[in-house]
Amino acid sequence: MSTDPSKWKLNHTMLRVKDPQRSLDFYKFLGLTQINKIPQPEAKFDLYFLAYNGPSSRSPNHHWTDREGVLELTHNYGTEDDPEFKVANGNEEPGKGFGHIAISVDNIQAACQRLEDAGYPFQKKLSEGKMRSIAFAKDPDGYWVEIISQKPLEETEGVKETDTQSYRFNHSMIRVKDAEVSLNFYQEVMGMTLMRTSEKKNSNFNLYFLGYGPKPKEEDSANGVNPVAGHEGLLELTWNYGTEKQEGKVYHDGNSEPQGFGHICVAVDDLNAACQYLEDKKVSWKKRLTDGRMKTVAFVLDPDGYWIEVIQNEKMKRSANW
Incomplete structure (x- = not known):
């Protein structure tokens, strides 16, 4: 066996x-x-x-x-x-831990406009904040649904059509107290591969994307598109600097x-x-x-x-x- x-x-x-x-x-x-x-x-x-x-x-x-x-x-x-x-929804106290699920789409401007036209609310629109390449819609219960692009934004500028069957359920995000401990667990115990690391030093957090299967050959694809945007079934770990030093449990399960x-x-x-x-x-x-x-x-x-x-x-x- x-x-x-x-x-x-x-x-x-x-x-x-x-x-x-x-x-x-x-x-x-x-x-x-x-x-x-x-x-x-x-x-x-x-x-x-x-x-x-x-x-x-x-x-x-x-x-x-x-x-x-x-x-x-x-x-x-x-x-x-x-x-x-x-x-x-995992993003407010008490209950902060889970962050969001993420859908990668063919034409992000068109996909977001379609959601907006249907009357669905957003936590963050494409035009808001510093990150102009991602949006967060909200489902009927207030869970955050991140919208990311499978293509460079300049390729989709002005495109009015979006094909929902090309979408991917890309990842689910959870916050972790100690990045080193969690990465060791998911790799050495659960057998996952670290597909991508995104360090946000100016904002004091790192993102780690894990999943099953081989790591993408290129750490960063052309034009800044997430190299794993076409994948499904990834786990994103978000580590906020310093939480590993806190006593006891930091996040809600x-x-x-x-x-x-x-x-x-x-x-x-x-x-x-x-x-x-x-x-x-x-x-x-x-x-x-x-x-x-x-x-x-x-x-x-x-x-x-x-x-x-x-x-x-x-x-x-x-x-x-x-």
């Missing part, structure tokens, strides 16, 4: 939502397709899985576990009718109150072997395979206490009737 982390995939990111229909409408407007739904009426919640699934997508018609860049929306029954219910972001998920080649591998690496477990009723999922804790779900890639080995 063995496992090969190079065959693992950063499968999905889970967000809790208040009203599933409003959230589905928003993400489908961004070109995502619902590829699966797992109702859990006994536990009074439903899971919706969305991904880019068109002919020009990276993994069209793949099983939902055999993908990178999947978005899981979790709806607990009744929240849509509860005026007091509100998720934590999203699963204690106030709740919002739930977890990232890795799909593995052999679930039992992967869990034994992680056991040998002496990980901290939130839930082992043998714990609880669900014997087909496990949860590992990263150094900041964020949850990492571990599931079987069903293309590689059948284990569950998802």
Whole structure:
């Protein structure tokens, strides 16, 4: 029995939502397709899985576990009718930790204009702030959705069309207390590759992009375009200088109150072997395979206490009737 982390995939990111229909409408407007739904009426919640699934997508018609860049929306029954219910978007205290998800697009000006014309709000428009190459839209629950470009901005200037099926669910961002500790965990324990580092010394933070697969050959592509903008299923770690010196836990994991972001998920080649591998690496477990009723999922804790779900890639080995 063995496992090969190079065959693992950063499968999905889970967000809790208040009203599933409003959230589905928003993400489908961004070109995502619902590829699966797992109702859990006994536990009074439903899971919706969305991904880019068109002919020009990276993994069209793949099983939902055999993908990178999947978005899981979790709806607990009744929240849509509860005026007091509100998720934590991860960018405000209390509850600061998770930052955003990011969509890379073909023509960023046209993509942002389309969102604006549809009435969706922005945390930051392209024309605002110092960074004129990224924008942040807000979904119906207030989660930030970063919009980045797959092309040099001069190539898309004045272009009015945008093809949502060329979009990619590029990355999910979490803040980490100690960059060295987190980078070691995600590389040496979870088997990820450090794809790109972006140092923002003048602003006192660094960004690290990790994922499965080989590192891009060029650290920086022509015209300043992010060399991994066409990827899916990346994890962005944001380290603010000095947090490693603070006592105790710095960031919120999203699963204690106030709740919002739930977890990232890795799909593995052999679930039992992967869990034994992680056991040998002496990980901290939130839930082992043998714990609880669900014997087909496990949860590992990263150094900041964020949850990492571990599931079987069903293309590689059948284990569950998802």
